[in-house]
Amino acid sequence: MSTAPLAVQTAPAPEQGGAAPRGSRPQVVTWIVLGLLGLYAIAPLLVFAGNALKSTQEIDANPLGLPQSWNWSNFAEAWERADMGPALLVSLVIAVATGLGVAVIATTAAYAMTRLGLPGQGGWILWLLVSSSLPIQLFLVPLVSWWSLLGLYNQPIGLVIIYLAIYSPFATLLVRSALLSLTKAYEEAARMDGAGELRVFTRIVLPMIWPTVLTAGLVAGLQAYNEFMLAVTFIQNRDFQPVALSLYSFQQGFTTDWSLVGAAGLIMALPVVVLFLTMQRRFIDGYASRGVTA
Known part of the structure; x- marks a missing residue:
């Protein structure tokens, strides 16, 4: 007596280069929004910190750029003058x-x-x-x-x-x-x-x-x-x-x-x-x- 082989159903293999999972796109959008909000929050602080290391003439010439010469002595002078x-x-x-x-x-x-x-x-x-x-x-x-x-x-x-x-x-x-x-x-x-x-x-x-x-x-x-x-x-x-x-x-x-x-x-x-x-x-x-x- 012969028995017919049982058919085993297998799930189709995922296609190479198929579509991304559904949750990935909202996650990317979330990270982009959070990154923009973080940049919006920290950008004024970075400008503030950069100006603290500049000279007065450099701030007047380029208030948003990076310091050309890092004047760390500004902190010591501000500490003394402001009596911090x-x-x-x-x-x-x-x-x-x-x-x-x-x-x-x-x-x-x-x-x-x-x-x-x-x-x-x-x-x-x-x-x-x-x-x-x-x-x-x-x-x-x-x-x-x-x-x-x-x-x-x-x-x-x-x-x-x-x-x-x-x-x-x-x-x-x-x-x-x-x-x-x-x-x-x-x-x-x-x-x-x-x-x-x-x-x-x-x-x-x-x-x-x-x-x-x-x-x-x-x-x-x-x-x-x-x-x-x-x-x-x-x-x-x-x-x-x-x-x-x-x-x-x-x-x-x-x-x-x-x-x-x-x-x-x-x-x-x-x-x-x-x-x-x-x-x-x-x-x-x-x-x-x-x-x-x-």
């Missing part, structure tokens, strides 16, 4: 104090709202949303009056207090959204083992939301470092001027020497660039992985 050292120190102190303060306030407030049964949850959330959306210009006149009476005018600590009040509401909402996404099983198990509320917060909860807390502090610190309007309003003493005011004063006094102004601007931006390049992974993960939940 003390101003940078003041700005770093203000930024670190603001970042740490906002991280502590936001974390403890969010923990109280999500874990301690704080009464009036809806009212607190509404207050945070409203306070984070109101422009600070509405409160400048009474703040100047109160800070003068309290002895906080012309003091960096007075500026830090204002920054804490401005940046804490949004940071609290950000940390609160991270806490709402956590399961409470670990916390309940720790309480059953006899752990107190402070121990549960520091040993169980805080390590799990640390990227979000770090992001909230970094955002607040960078905002305080770059802020200008409140600094120029509440700090008139030159010894306590942050670097943004120092750069502004230097630009007003040397409006024609754009090479030195560019060098001073790069000195101001350097700490922020180094910080972001160092912490970018934690920064992006903490900011993008959590949505603000009302």
Whole structure:
């Protein structure tokens, strides 16, 4: 008895030089758009950095071209003339104090709202949303009056207090959204083992939301470092001027020497660039992985 061979169906081999997969063309378009956006964002910075290495005559002749002679001495001269050292120190102190303060306030407030049964949850959330959306210009006149009476005018600590009040509401909402996404099983198990509320917060909860807390502090610190309007309003003493005011004063006094102004601007931006390049992974993960939940 003979058996007929079974027919095996095979898929046709792909043609050589056939059409590309469907998803490749949108991906190429995406990369082109992202490249153009990146070039659009970085081109002014490259021109700014190039002008910082030129002479004044070279900037007047060719402001968009590459430097013909690299004048690195512009940075040393700008550092001395703009008195950047003390101003940078003041700005770093203000930024670190603001970042740490906002991280502590936001974390403890969010923990109280999500874990301690704080009464009036809806009212607190509404207050945070409203306070984070109101422009600070509405409160400048009474703040100047109160800070003068309290002895906080012309003091960096007075500026830090204002920054804490401005940046804490949004940071609290950000940390609160991270806490709402956590399961409470670990916390309940720790309480059953006899752990107190402070121990549960520091040993169980805080390590799990640390990227979000770090992001909230970094955002607040960078905002305080770059802020200008409140600094120029509440700090008139030159010894306590942050670097943004120092750069502004230097630009007003040397409006024609754009090479030195560019060098001073790069000195101001350097700490922020180094910080972001160092912490970018934690920064992006903490900011993008959590949505603000009302």
